[in-house]
Amino acid sequence: MAKKSSLHALTVAALALPGVLTSPAVAAEDNEASLQYGYYQEGERNTSGLANNLKPIHVDTLGSTGSLRLTDRIKLGFNYIQDTWAGATPITTAPLGLMIDGLTGASSHVNTGKNALVDKNFNPLKVDYKEVVDPATGQVSYPTVYTSSAQDKQPVHMMTSASPETRKQGNFSLGYEWDEAALTVGGGTSVERDYNSSFVSSNGRWDLNHKLTRLNAGMSYTNSDINAQRMSSAAGYIDYSRQSKSGDNAESPITGNRQDWAANIGLSQVLNKSALVETGLSVSHNEGYLSNPYKATTFIFKDPNQSHTIYPDNVFVAELTDALENRPKQRNQLTWDLRYVQHIAPVDAALHLDYRFFNDDWGIMAHTFAASWDQPLANGWSITPNIRYYSQSAADFYQPYFTFNQLKPVTSSGGIAYDQLPITHYSSDQRLSGYGVLSGGITVSKKFTKGIHLDAGFTYFNHAGGLKLGGGGEGSYADFDYYMVNAALTVNLAALSLGNQSNIDHAGHHQHHHSGHAPAGVMFDHMLPKAGDVMLGYRYMYGRQAGDMLHETSPVNDQTIAGQACAGGECTVAPTYMNMHMHMLDLMYAPTDWLTLMLMPQFVDMNMSMQSLAGISPVEVHKHATGGIGDTSAYALFKLFNNTSHHVHTAIGISAPTGDAAVQLTPGGHHGGVGGYIHYGMQLGSGTWDFKPSLTYTGQQDRWSWGAQLNGTVRMQNSNSSGYALGDVFQTSAWGSYSLLNWLSASLRGVYTVQGGIKNGFNGVHPTDATVDFANNYGGRYWDVGFGLNAMVPSGDLQGNRLSFEWLQPVSDDVNGYQLEREGALSATWSYAF
Amino acid sequence: MFCYYMKYPSQFTKLFFLGITLLASGCTQVSPWERGTLAKPQMALDPRPVLNSLNAHVYGSREAASGGGSAGGGGCGCY
Numbered sequence: 001m002a003k004k005s006s007l008h009a010l011t012v013a014a015l016a017l018p019g020v021l022t023s024p025a026v027a028a029e030d031n032e033a034s035l036q037y038g039y040y041q042e043g044e045r046n047t048s049g050l051a052n053n054l055k056p057i058h059v060d061t062l063g064s065t066g067s068l069r070l071t072d073r074i075k076l077g078f079n080y081i082q083d084t085w086a087g088a089t090p091i092t093t094a095p096l097g098l099m100i101d102g103l104t105g106a107s108s109h110v111n112t113g114k115n116a117l118v119d120k121n122f123n124p125l126k127v128d129y130k131e132v133v134d135p136a137t138g139q140v141s142y143p144t145v146y147t148s149s150a151q152d153k154q155p156v157h158m159m160t161s162a163s164p165e166t167r168k169q170g171n172f173s174l175g176y177e178w179d180e181a182a183l184t185v186g187g188g189t190s191v192e193r194d195y196n197s198s199f200v201s202s203n204g205r206w207d208l209n210h211k212l213t214r215l216n217a218g219m220s221y222t223n224s225d226i227n228a229q230r231m232s233s234a235a236g237y238i239d240y241s242r243q244s245k246s247g248d249n250a251e252s253p254i255t256g257n258r259q260d261w262a263a264n265i266g267l268s269q270v271l272n273k274s275a276l277v278e279t280g281l282s283v284s285h286n287e288g289y290l291s292n293p294y295k296a297t298t299f300i301f302k303d304p305n306q307s308h309t310i311y312p313d314n315v316f317v318a319e320l321t322d323a324l325e326n327r328p329k330q331r332n333q334l335t336w337d338l339r340y341v342q343h344i345a346p347v348d349a350a351l352h353l354d355y356r357f358f359n360d361d362w363g364i365m366a367h368t369f370a371a372s373w374d375q376p377l378a379n380g381w382s383i384t385p386n387i388r389y390y391s392q393s394a395a396d397f398y399q400p401y402f403t404f405n406q407l408k409p410v411t412s413s414g415g416i417a418y419d420q421l422p423i424t425h426y427s428s429d430q431r432l433s434g435y436g437v438l439s440g441g442i443t444v445s446k447k448f449t450k451g452i453h454l455d456a457g458f459t460y461f462n463h464a465g466g467l468k469l470g471g472g473g474e475g476s477y478a479d480f481d482y483y484m485v486n487a488a489l490t491v492n493l494a495a496l497s498l499g500n501q502s503n504i505d506h507a508g509h510h511q512h513h514h515s516g517h518a519p520a521g522v523m524f525d526h527m528l529p530k531a532g533d534v535m536l537g538y539r540y541m542y543g544r545q546a547g548d549m550l551h552e553t554s555p556v557n558d559q560t561i562a563g564q565a566c567a568g569g570e571c572t573v574a575p576t577y578m579n580m581h582m583h584m585l586d587l588m589y590a591p592t593d594w595l596t597l598m599l600m601p602q603f604v605d606m607n608m609s610m611q612s613l614a615g616i617s618p619v620e621v622h623k624h625a626t627g628g629i630g631d632t633s634a635y636a637l638f639k640l641f642n643n644t645s646h647h648v649h650t651a652i653g654i655s656a657p658t659g660d661a662a663v664q665l666t667p668g669g670h671h672g673g674v675g676g677y678i679h680y681g682m683q684l685g686s687g688t689w690d691f692k693p694s695l696t697y698t699g700q701q702d703r704w705s706w707g708a709q710l711n712g713t714v715r716m717q718n719s720n721s722s723g724y725a726l727g728d729v730f731q732t733s734a735w736g737s738y739s740l741l742n743w744l745s746a747s748l749r750g751v752y753t754v755q756g757g758i759k760n761g762f763n764g765v766h767p768t769d770a771t772v773d774f775a776n777n778y779g780g781r782y783w784d785v786g787f788g789l790n791a792m793v794p795s796g797d798l799q800g801n802r803l804s805f806e807w808l809q810p811v812s813d814d815v816n817g818y819q820l821e822r823e824g825a826l827s828a829t830w831s832y833a834f
Numbered sequence: 835m836f837c838y839y840m841k842y843p844s845q846f847t848k849l850f851f852l853g854i855t856l857l858a859s860g861c862t863q864v865s866p867w868e869r870g871t872l873a874k875p876q877m878a879l880d881p882r883p884v885l886n887s888l889n890a891h892v893y894g895s896r897e898a899a900s901g902g903g904s905a906g907g908g909g910c911g912c913y
Contacts, residue, residue, distance in 0.1 A: 038888040061891065065884060081891070212864060268879065272862045274871045278879050335899070339879055343871050350876035358899035366899035374876035382876065392898050431898055443882065455885045463896070484892055488884040 030075065031494040031797055032451075033066040035538065035585065037603065037629075038486035045090065045157055045480050051102035054161040057087035060628035061486075062583060062603045069797075077173040077186070084605060084627030086164040086663070090157035091231070092296040092322050093400040093428050093478075097124025097152025109158050110298055112237050114319040117311065122300055122403045123148040125315060146315050155400040155477050157430075160231065162294075163665045163678070166605055166625040167192040171199070180207040193623060194253075194293070197224035199260075216266040216280070226256040228293035238296045239323045241415030254324070256289025274343035279336070286331040296322040297399075297428040299416070303407035319408045323416060325427040327397065333360040350374040363396035364432070367469060380447035386459075388439045391469035395432040397425035400474070433474040436467025441484075450834055451495025452536065456487040489585070491536065491832075494797040518707055519735050519747040519788035520804035521827040524598070524651040524694055525707065527637045528590035528833065537586030537831035539600075546577040547821040549771070553814045555821075558614035565771045565818035572616045572769045575820045578608035578681065582630065586831060596637040598651075604630040604659065606682050610770055624682060630659040631685040633692060646699050653692035655713070659685020662722045665767065676765030677722060679772040680758055687720025705745075708734040715759075723763025727756025727779045735786070743794040749786035751808065755779045757816050777817035784808045784825075804829045 038061035045056065063081040070076055094110045098118075102108040117125040126149070129142040171188020187200040201220035208215065230240055230250070243254045266280030301319045311317065337356040344351055351373055358366040372386035402423065409420035418424075441459030448454070460483045465473030518525030521541070528535055548555035551564075558574070565571045584602040591597065605627030612621075635653035642648075661683045665675045677683075694711035713729040735749035758775035771777050788806035793799050808825040864872070875881055 034884045036884055036888055038891075040892055061888060063884075063888065065887075083891075210863075210866070270864050270869070270872060273864050273868050274877075276872060276877070276879070333899075341877055341879060343874070343877055345871075348874075348876075350874070350881075352881075356899075360898075362898075364898045366897070368899070374881055376874075376876055384881075390893075390897060390899075395898070431896065437897070443885065445882070455882050457882075457885055457889075459889065461896075482896075484889065486885055486888045488882070488888075490884060 030067060030069045032490060032492045034064060034488055034490040035583075036063040036065075036486065036488040037061065038063070038484060039629075040482065040484050042087070042089075042482040043480055045088075045159060046477055047108065047159065048096050048151070048154055048156045048477060050096070050099060050108035050156060052088075052108065052159055053102075054088035054159050055086075057085055057089050057162075059083055059085040060603070062605075062627075073177045075175040075177065075184075077175065077184075078171070079188070080168075080170045082166060082168040082605060082627065084164055084166045084625065086162060086626075088159045088161040090430060090478075091160040091294065092158050092298050093155050093430075094158065094298040094300075094320070095124050095152060095401070096154045096156045097126065097148070098298075098300070098318075098320060099156060099158065108156075110237060110320055110322055112320045112322060114317060116300070116318045116320055117146065118300070118302055118316050118318045119146075119148060119314055120302075120304075120316065122302060122318070124152040126152065146312070155475060157478070160294075161666045163624065164626045164663060165193055166607065166627050167195075173201075180211070181205060193625070194228040195224060195226055197222055199223070212270040214268040216268070217264065219263045220261070222260040222262075224258045224260075224288075226254065226258070226289050226293060228254045230254065231294060237322045239321055239416050241411065241413065242326060242418050243293075243324055254293045256291075256293075258286060258288030258290055260287075261285045274345065276341050278339040282335045284333045286333070288329060290329065290331055291325050291327040291427070292429055293324065295325045295427065295429040297325050297426045298322050298401040299408075300401060300403045301408035302403070302405055304405050306407075321408060321416060323418075323426070325429060326425055327395075327427055328362065328425050331360055331362055333358065348376055358392075362432070363394070364392055366390065366392035380449075382445045382447075384443040384445070386441050386443070389436065389467075390439075391436040391467065392434065393468070393472075394434040394474070395427065397423070398427055398429070398432040400428055400433070400478075402426055430474065430478050433465070433478065434468045435463060435465045435473045435478070436469060437461055437463045438467055451492030453490040453492075454487070455490075457485070459484045493801055493832075518698065518705075519737070519749045519786050519790070519827075520806040520829045521749070521751075521786055521788070521808055521825070522696075522707070522709060522733060522735070524635060524637060524649075524653075524696060524711075525698065525709070527596040527639055527649050528588055529593075531590055531592050533588075533590045533833060535586070535588040535831055535833040537588070537829060539582075539584040539586055540828045541580075541582040541584070541825065542827075543580045543825040544577065544823040545575070545820040546823045549574055549818055550813055550815050550821050551818050553812065556818065558616075561771060561818055562613045562616060565774070565777060566768065567774045567776065569768060570616075571613060571771055573610040573612055574771050574818075576609045576611050576621075578606065578820065580604065580606045586829070588833075594639040598635040598637060598653075599632075600634070601632045601658075602630040603628070604684050608682065610772075624665070624678060626663050626678060626682045626684060628660060628684050631655045631690070632658045633690075635692070645701055646697070648695070648697050651692075651694045651696070651711075653694070655686070655690040655692055657685050657687050657689060657720065659683070659687075661685050661687025661720050676767065677762045679766070679770065680724065680726070680762075680775065680778060681772055683722075686715065686726045687722055688715045688717040688725050690715055703739040704736065705739075706734075706736040708732075719760045719763075724761050724775060725759040727758055729756070730754045735788075737788070737790065743792050745790045747786070747788035747790060747806070749788065749806070749808075751782075751784040751786060753782045753784070755782070771818045774817070777815075777819055780813060780815035780819065782813055782822070783811040785811055800832060800834070802829075802831045 040059040042056040061083045065079045067075055067077040092110060098111050098116050099108050100111045119125055125146040128145050128147050130145045132141050132143060167190060169188060169190035171186055173184050173186030175182055175184035182205040185202045189198045199220060199222040203218035206215045262284035264280055264282030268278040270276045299321045302316045306316060335356060335358050340353045342351045354370040356368040368390045370388040372384050374384045376382040409417035411417045439459055439461040441457055443455055443457035445455045462481050464479040465475055549561055561574055562571050582602055582604050584600050587599045589597050607625040609621060609623045633653050633655040635651045637649050637651045640648040640650055663678045663683055665678050691714040694709060696709045698707035710732050715725045715728060717725055719725050731753045733749060733751045735747055737745050737747035739745040757779040761775040767773050786806045786808045790804040792802045806827045810822045813821055880886055
């Protein structure tokens with residue numbers, strides 16, 4: 001009997017174990033939340049000696065996923081991801097001899113127009129003068145010669161840089177589980193300045209054969225709208241006439257719609273006690289505007305019948321034009337993959353082998369081979385080296401540039417007469433070229449007790465035409481490399497409380513008595529109660545400015561702003577709104593009872609819109625976005641006084657300038673065209689080392705708790721690497737809170753903040769047409785009232801998790817110079833102590 | 835170039851299911867209490883779905899053969 005029940009228990013346990021046939025469509029485990037950060041950085045492109053002062057592209061990605069079991073059978077999942085990218089990528093390609101080298105600061109570009117000399121095979125020609133000595137007379141002459149070097153024939157990218165841009169995507173899924181099957185439906189949306197898409201999907205899972213076999217099937221539909229600005233940095237180079245609609249002018253955006261349908265089926269099979277295999281097939285159909293509105297193709301026209309009155313018969317004048325790429329309006333893709341996992345018993349490792357085959361009707365065939373070795377080590381550590389090889393053939397309509405043995409056909413409006421070209425589809429986007437990518441990396445994971453898991457990885461990629469399977473890839477001019485660093489923190493909210501009840505009770509009890517329920521917007525409001533305690537928290541802060549433009553405490557009109565707010569010059573634009581989002585990780589550890597250490601890395605992202613002031617010739621409304629790692633601060637909290645109802649502690653903190661304080665706009669991309677530093681308020685960090693002291697008092701009696709805090713930020717440098725220092729900050733705050741229920745309390749808070757003005761100013765080029773571009777329009781004195789709610793999950797799977805929200809409502813603004821009024825700020829925190 | 839299986843979809847599907855049948859017939863029965871090894875985290879088909887989703891995102895922005903792995907997802911992020 002005992003044997004039978006233990007066997008039964010084992011069976012149930014084994015079936016319930018996570019990791020057995022985890023479907024790729026099933027993202028997170030139950031009651032799990034994760035936060036991820038990724039950084040992608042590309043290396044310099046090869047511009048064959050042409051000037052290129054543009055920084056290669058880099059991308060900051062922040063993501064979070066979570067899943068919550070609502071009932072035994074119903075599961076809710078969410079995902080959020082945002083990317084911010086900035087930097088240069090190729091816009092088009094042309095032979096080196098047909099490029100113009102960038103002069104002081106400018107980028108090199110295609111020599112468009114009727115300026116180039118080529119031979120009959122489109123090889124670029126250079127004019128030279130050769131010294132010839134007449135052997136009879138000894139007379140020296142310099143007749144004109146036309147030469148073509150191998151280097152001049154070499155294709156080279158024209159690079160263009162983009163101001164920072166952000167994409168945000170959120171999606172939800174709802175799943176219902178039967179004993180041997182599950183069905184999930186979901187949907188979401190992705191928002192960018194120029195590209196909005198919405199999608200729905202459904203996935204089913206069916207376990208058979210005593211859960212040794214799993215079938216998966218899914219479908220999705222995506223609808224996207226493209227609304228892309230014409231690239232002002234390439235104004236005059238690119239012919240947009242094919243994509244233009246009647247009535248369009250030079251400022252009109254490129255618009256389009258695309259729809260994507262995808263379906264996949266998959267099968268996972270346990271082969272034996274230590275191996276399993278998965279295979280899947282997916283198809284997708286894409287329709288609509290599938291081109292990239294930021295990639296152009298260089299057309300070289302040569303009229304074979306041109307008269308050779310100036311140049312000899314073998315020298316032709318060619319006309320170069322760049323046209324926005326034009327891909328087919330349909331694409332069908334097919335992917336087949338095979339994955340195999342083998343346990344390596346002697347070292348308890350797992351070998352993962354993956355292969356993927358891809359083919360589409362654009363002519364691209366790709367193969368991916370990947371292998372990784374997942375090696376667990378002692379104390380919850382594991383290390384996973386991996387290698388991946390990817391190879392693709394070029395799309396049928398891809399060429400680095402296109403040559404036409406004809407006079408450039410033109411329409412009545414001067415654009416290319418596309419119907420008179422021998423081709424319809426063309427792209428020089430190197431992503432459609434033939435190449436291979438070899439990458440290798442390593443992931444280190446650490447599993448902490450109580451359901452906390454940290455993964456960190458680094459991968460280096462080498463992209464090269466020469467790596468294409470079977471040869472024939474793109475030339476080495478297009479080779480580049482890149483790397484990716486990422487980290488993910490995963491917390492199993494239910495596992496945190498499992499086997500940890502005594503600690504929770506203690507922590508909860510302690511926090512209840514000694515720190516009360518400080519509102520969400522108050523940082524460093526409590527210490528950890530005893531040596532060895534750890535707290536993990538996530539803090540989100542959102543602040544918005546919108547409404548009137550203020551001068552000191554009063555709204556001002558556009559005429560005043562235009563004349564007064566730009567340091568003697570004329571302001572042409574003012575902000576209409578600005579949003580700031582901060583995501584912070586709160587890591588606390590108490591080495592002793594009287595000391596708590598705290599580390600707070602953060603990710604920030606901001607966006608804003610500006611428009612012309614009344615009476616100024618209107619410029620287009622423009623929006624800016626920045627985002628990435630912010631400043632990282634570390635604190636030591638010291639206990640000063642503590643009894644059952646009163647507690648005082650002080651925090652000494654240092655903030656390291658890990659946030660970028662030199663974010664730049666693209667020259668030409670901004671209305672004024674100068675580019676340079678994006679204004680002070682949109683920079684990601686202070687750029688200076690900052691000292692951050694605070695003093696906190698909290699008290700508690702029955703259902704009431706209260707507190708007060710003084711905190712400050714002192715810049716320890718007079719200027720950062722961009723030439724300025726933000727003003728010092730002093731803030732004082734007092735609050736009271738009442739427990740409505742044993743798990744819920746409400747709070748009211750008053751806050752007074754003094755923010756000093758900016759010292760010095762940018763040490764380089766920056767726009768000067770908006771109020772926000774001037775250092776004297778920063779800082780002020782502010783009163784706010786905060787309304788908060790604070791909840792602690794009292795029981796159940798999520799016991800001990802604490803959630804707080806606070807809305808900070810501005811009461812009065814007294815600003816330095818001319819600034820947009822504040823609309824409010826939201827703080828939300830989650831924390832868990834153990 | 836046209837995809838050969840798009841010309842011959844039925845043959846391709848047959849081949850796919852034949853492969854699956856062969857695959858399934860080649861496996862041994864593994865009792866639930868013998869699945870301890872398979873349940874280890876390193877034996878999951880995707881042991882790090884969260885981290886790998888970031889990598890997939892990079893592949894999607896730099897390689898033509900993007901997506902296709904799973905249903906769902908949207909946005910351009912075309913950097």
